[in-house]
Amino acid sequence: MPAIRLFGLPTDVNSSFERGAAAGPAAIRAALWSDRGNMASELGPEIGTDIALTDDGDLPLTEDTPSDDVAIRRYLAMVREDGEVPLAVGGDHAVSFPLVEAASTCFGPVNILHFDAHPDLYDDFAGNPRSHASPFARICEAGYAKRLVQVGIRTLNGHCREQAERFGVEIIPMTDFTPDRVPVLDGPLYISIDLDGFDPSAAPGVAHPEPGGLTVREVLAVLHKQTAPIVGADIVELHPGRDVGDVTAILGAKLVRELAALIDRNGTPQTAR
Template sequence: MPAIRLFGLPTDINSSFERGAAAGPAAIRAALWSDRGNLASELGPEIGVDIAFTDDGDLPLAEDTPRDDAAIRRHVAMLHEDGEVPLALGGDHAVTVPLVEAAATCCGPLTILHIDAHPDLYDDFGGNPRSHASPFARICEAGHAARLVQVGIRTLNDHCRAQAKRFGVEIVPMAGFTPDAVPVLDGPLYISIDLDGLDPSAAPGVAHPEPGGLTVRELLALLHKQTAPIVGADIVECHPGRDVGGVTAILGAKLVRELAALIDRNGPWKP
């Protein structure tokens, strides 16, 4: 089974509304290793016991997007060369661009499952084409996504609707949502979870809360049904300054355990 390497990307330089997500990796990591709970997943295996799992800490980023992108790409390429699967903690959602770019360079165009309240397809948001509102436009333009399925979207404006049509994005509507509406995807699979994809009642610690989102049980159900080999994943946009009782960081830690168990269960990617 593949070994999993957790690492943090403490940057929010591309946030559009307010900064704060740079503190997310530390908050999630503190919840993950806290004695408050244990390290078992709902799939059964326990990280560090049944699942080969290493926490690399945070990458030393410089708040310079080109330099940070290069550092992230190098780190992911190194992990793939060693047969390990990267599991990244953001940081704002802009970090998904180099994460996916490096994974696609190693594995070819990816199937991407994207959980979010927002489609993040802006061609250019606020004069910044690398905004956290734009990562999937950059990913699709570069040809890194063979298929992009977005779940949790509930802020689709005309521009992003046109972008979704341009790139052939599949959006599973929140109206009448059930996990059965989410397809079982082929590999190589990349999973990107923006915590604001969850309803704010479950994840208040985000910069852009949007009512009417996924429940935790719905998210786990749509994740657990995925059977394809996973070549990378990220959990982004935890904003501890807006959290309530640390519940968003605790959720982030739970998602680390569930993603690690899913990566382990689904096995390594073989071209």
Template sequence: MPAIRLFGLPTDVNSSFERGAAAGPAAIRAALRSERGNLASELGPEIGVDIAFADDGDLPLSEDTARDDAAIRRHVTMLQEDGEVPLALGGDHAVTFPLVEAAATCFGPVNILHFDAHPDLYDDFGGNPRSHASPFARICEAGHAGRLVQVGIRTLNRHCREQAERFGVEIVPMAGFTPGAVPVLEGPLYISIDLDGIDPAQAPGVAHPEPGGLTVREVLAVLHKQTAPIVGADIVEHHPGRDVGGVTAILGAKLVRELAALIDRNGPYPN
């Protein structure tokens, strides 16, 4: 089974409204290590016991996006060349672009399962083409996505709708949502979880809360039905300054456990 390597990406330089997501990795990591809970997943295995799991700490990022992108690509490429699976903690959602770029360089275009309130498909946002509102536009135009399925979207404006049509994005609407409406994707599979995809009643610690979102149980149901080998994953956009009682950090830690167990269960993708 593949070894899983956790690492943090403490940057929010590309946040469009309010910075604070740079503190997300530390908060999620603290919740993961807290004696409040344990390291077992709902799939059964425990990380670090039944699952090969290591924490690389945070990458030393800067306010220079190009330099940070290069550092992220180097780290992910190193892990993937060693047969390990990167599991990243953001940071804002802009970090997903270099993460997916590195995966696609190693495996070819990846299929992406993306949980979010927002499609993040802006050609640019506020004049910034590397905004956290734009990573999937960059990913799609570079040809890194074989298939992009977005779950939890509930703020689709005209521009992003046009972008989705342009790139052939598959959006599973929240209206009438059931986990069964989400397809089971083939590998190589990449999973990106923006915590604001979950309803703010269950995940208040985000900069862009949007009512009417996914429940934690719905997210887990969608994750657990995926059977393809996973080549990378991220959990992004936790803003500890907006959290209530640490519940969003605790959720982030739970998702680390569930993603690790899923990566382990689904096995390695053949190079």
């Protein structure tokens, strides 16, 4: 079974409207290792007992995106060299671009399962092509995505609809949503979870809450039916300053356990190049 490397990306330099996601990794980590809960997943295996997971803490990022991209690539090269699977906690959603880039460099174009209220397909948001509203436009135009399936979208404007058509993105909107509508994807599989994909009642600690979102049970149902080897994953956009009773951080910690168990269950990915 694959070993897993957990690490934080404490940056929100590419956030719009309001910063605060840089504090997300520390909050998720505090909830994960707190005695309030335990290390069990709903799939059965436990971190530390059945699942080999190492927590490397946060990468020493700056507010310079090109430099941070280099630091992330170097770290991921080390993780891949050791044959481990990276599991990142952010940070704003802009970090998904270097994460998916690194996965594609190693495995070829990947299939991406993306949970979010927003499609993050802007060609250029507020003059910033590396905005947290743009990572999947950058990923698609670079050819890193073989297939991109977006779940929970409920803010699709005209520009992003055009972008989705341009890149062949498969959007599963919240209207009449059921987990059965989400396909089981082939590998290599990358999973990206923006916490604002959840309904604000489950995840209030985000900068861009959007009513009418996913429940925790719906997301877990979609995750648990995925069977392909996972080459990387991220959990992003926790804003601890907007959280209520740490419930969003606790949800982030639960997702770490569930993703780790899924990575463990689905087996070791095969390097393509």
